[in-house]
Structure formats: C-alpha cells, structure tokens
Amino acid sequence: MTFQFNFTIEGDLGNELSLLREGALTLDSSQELVSETQKREQKNKKCSTEQFDLSQDHLWEHKSVENAATSQDTDRLFNAANSARNLEPHEKQPCLRVAKEHAIPKDLKKMLENKVIETLPGLQHVNISVVKTVLLKENLPGENIVSKSFSSHSDLITGVYEGGLKIWECTFDLLAYFTKAKVKFAGKKVLDLGCGSGLLGIIAFTGGAKEIHFQDYNSLVIDEVTLPNVVANSTLADEESDVSEPEMKRCRKLKVAQELYKCRFFSGEWSEFCKLVLSEKLFVKYDLILTSETIYNPDYYSTLHETFLSLLNKNGCVLLASKAHYFGVGGGVHLFQNFVEERDVFQAKTLEIIDEGLKRFIIEITFKYPS
Numbered sequence: 001m002t003f004q005f006n007f008t009i010e011g012d013l014g015n016e017l018s019l020l021r022e023g024a025l026t027l028d029s030s031q032e033l034v035s036e037t038q039k040r041e042q043k044n045k046k047c048s049t050e051q052f053d054l055s056q057d058h059l060w061e062h063k064s065v066e067n068a069a070t071s072q073d074t075d076r077l078f079n080a081a082n083s084a085r086n087l088e089p090h091e092k093q094p095c096l097r098v099a100k101e102h103a104i105p106k107d108l109k110k111m112l113e114n115k116v117i118e119t120l121p122g123l124q125h126v127n128i129s130v131v132k133t134v135l136l137k138e139n140l141p142g143e144n145i146v147s148k149s150f151s152s153h154s155d156l157i158t159g160v161y162e163g164g165l166k167i168w169e170c171t172f173d174l175l176a177y178f179t180k181a182k183v184k185f186a187g188k189k190v191l192d193l194g195c196g197s198g199l200l201g202i203i204a205f206t207g208g209a210k211e212i213h214f215q216d217y218n219s220l221v222i223d224e225v226t227l228p229n230v231v232a233n234s235t236l237a238d239e240e241s242d243v244s245e246p247e248m249k250r251c252r253k254l255k256v257a258q259e260l261y262k263c264r265f266f267s268g269e270w271s272e273f274c275k276l277v278l279s280e281k282l283f284v285k286y287d288l289i290l291t292s293e294t295i296y297n298p299d300y301y302s303t304l305h306e307t308f309l310s311l312l313n314k315n316g317c318v319l320l321a322s323k324a325h326y327f328g329v330g331g332g333v334h335l336f337q338n339f340v341e342e343r344d345v346f347q348a349k350t351l352e353i354i355d356e357g358l359k360r361f362i363i364e365i366t367f368k369y370p371s
C-alpha cells in the first residue's frame with residue numbers, strides 16, 4: 001500500500017534527484033512507475049527480513065533494575081487481549097523488519113557535520129531537506145528510503161519507509177500539550193515510539209527523564225535524524241566554548257557522554273522491537289510512551305496494541321497524538337479507539353481536540369485495571 005499525502009519536494013530536490021540518479025528513477029514515465037509499484041508490492045509481500053548486525057561491543061552498557069517486567073503479567077494481559085480480539089479476516093500483519101539497537105557514535109561532533117540546525121522554542125533539530133539532499137548525493141548503501149520516497153511521491157511506503165523523515169503535524173500538537181498541561185518527565189522512563197525526528201523524546205530528555213528510548217521503523221532515520229537531533233540538544237552544542245584546557249575538555253566530554261547515556265536508540269518493526277528489549281533480563285517497563293501519527297494504518301493496530309501491552313508500566317500512560325482520519329490508508333482516531341475498547345485492556349481518554357484544518361486529537365491511554 002502506498003500512501004500519498006502532504007508530500008512536497010523541498011527546494012530543488014526533485015530535479016536534483018533526476019540529475020543524480022539518471023536512469024535509475026521512474027518519475028517521468030508512468031509505464032515504469034507502475035512496474036516499480038508492482039515490484040515494490042511484490043517485495044512487500046515477501047516482507048523485508050533484512051538482518052542487521054547488533055554489535056553489542058559498541059553499545060554503551062545499560063543496566064536497569066527497578067520494576068523489571070514479569071513475563072507472567074505480560075502473558076496474562078496478552079491472553080486477555082487475544083481473547084477479546086476479533087481480527088478482520090483481511091487484516092494483514094506488518095512486515096517483520098528485524099530490530100536493532102543503534103550505538104551512540106563516539107565522535108559526536110561528526111554527527112552534526114553536513115547538517116543545518118534549526119531552532120524551535122526550546123528545541124533544536126536538523127533540517128531534514130538538507131539531510132535528504134546529502135543522502136541522495138552520497139548514495140550510501142543500505143536503506144534507500146530517500147529515493148524510494150521520492151520516486152513513489154510518498155511519505156509512506158508500507159513495510160519499507162514509514163514516514164520518519166518528516167516532522168508530522170501532531171508532533172507539534174503534543175509538544176504544545178506538554179507545555180500547556182505541564183507534563184512532568186523528571187525521573188520517568190520514557191519511550192518515543194515511532195519517533196522520526198525524536199522531538200517528543202528530546203523534550204522528555206531535556207525535562208529530566210531518567211531514561212529515554214527512541215524507536216523508529218527505519219534505521220536510516222535513527223542514524224541521520226534522531227541521533228543527530230538528540231546530540232544537538234545535549235550540552236555538546238557549546239562543548240568547545242571557552243574551554244581550551246585539555247583536562248576541562250575531557251571532563252566536558254565525559255559529562256555529555258553521561259547525559260547521552262540516558263538515551264537509547266532502536267530501529268525495526270514494533271513486535272521485533274518488543275522482542276529485543278524484552279529479551280533483556282532486567283528490562284524495566286516505560287512510565288510514559290509518547291507517540292505521534294502512528295495509527296494511520298489499521299493493519300498495524302494489533303501490533304501497536306501489543307506493544308503498549310507488553311512495554312507499558314501498569315501505572316504508566318501513553319500520550320498519543322493523531323489526525324482524526326488518514327485518507328487513503330483508512331486509519332484514524334475512532335477506528336483505533338474502537339479497537340482499544342474491544343480488547344478491553346486499556347481505556348482511552350481524549351485530552352484535547354484540535355479543530356483547525358484536519359481535526360486532530362490528543363489521547364491518553366492507561367490500563368483499565370492497573371493493579
């Protein structure tokens with residue numbers, strides 16, 4: 001399924017793309033476009049089971065001890081959800097893109113090279129158009145999602161690219177809600193699920209969260225956007241200022257590293273991500289799951305629900321922001337709320353309705369029976 005909306009070719013990227021990848025793209029030929037689409041559909045059917053190396057050596061060690069998840073709790077709730085489940089016969093399971101953890105590179109400054117930093121109130125983020133242009137020029141091996149997204153004129157290519165190379169509208173709604181409702185992050189373990197740029201998790205990070213995990217479907221999004229954004233919002237930005245003494249520099253670097261140590265980064269499909277984190281013996285469930293524009297595809301509802309179920313602390317909550325309806329894909333707030341109600345594990349409460357342009361919602365999801 002290819003979902004097209006809100007897609008703009010920033011600046012001259014479209015032209016640049018044709019020049020850069022002459023012959024490799026199918027923008028101008030409708031005949032070829034069809035065959036590309038068919039190829040992609042066939043590929044989607046097979047499902048990407050791309051294996052990633054998880055080189056644990058390079059990962060910074062994380063140890064959590066409190067509130068470790070018990071498999072019994074999770075099993076009980078899974079069963080409750082499963083028995084209430086009434087899957088439509090046509091419901092497709094999402095592709096199982098294997099999850100991996102992304103190590104934080106040692107050379108933090110290098111991550112911000114070739115990046116243009118933009119500023120929002122209380123936040124910095126890389127300019128994504130520049131990231132895309134550089135990626136197209138470099139033609140790096142691995143996930144080729146930038147050119148795939150261009151050639152299909154789409155922000156979403158099911159099972160291939162799930163939209164992380166863009167800051168979606170509801171992220172801004174949730175950011176505004178954090179301020180308005182004075183949401184507290186201090187001391188909490190937070191997950192930015194389907195993070196893309198990671199702005200929600202970054203606010204939790206700068207707001208004193210104890211631990212913040214970022215998850216995106218696409219590996220490239222984590223490496224090229226999420227990680228640089230987190231680094232740009234750490235104290236690294238002023239690392240060099242007024243510090244000439246090697247010893248002071250060393251201390252400063254250590255401080256930045258200690259701060260970033262609170263953040264972990266994951267890519268991969270949701271059920272695979274769950275498997276990966278739950279395989280850690282001392283995994284601690286999240287107090288807060290932040291998620292924006294992740295309920296567009298009804299085929300993913302069951303996995304998303306199970307992700308909440310297996311990763312959310314009993315007394316925790318999910319703050320979800322979404323458009324009322326996603327034309328072309330079929331998902332939306334009411335469909336997802338009905339899905340949640342039928343499973344009878346969580347309760348969903350509307351916190352805010354933003355009724356300008358396309359109607360948007362902020363929803364809080366908590367366990368119905370927390371004890």
Ligand SMILES: C[S@@+](CC[C@H](N)C(=O)[O-])C[C@H]1O[C@@H](n2cnc3c(N)ncnc32)[C@H](O)[C@@H]1O
Nearest residue numbers: 162163164167168171194196216217269270292
């Ligand atoms: C439309 S984008 C929204 C990005 C970001 N939250 C924002 O608001 O700007 C949807 C995000 O959900 C993630 N996502 C969607 N479906 C997924 C799935 N089945 N497994 C893992 N991640 C998924 C993608 O990685 C993507 O970043």
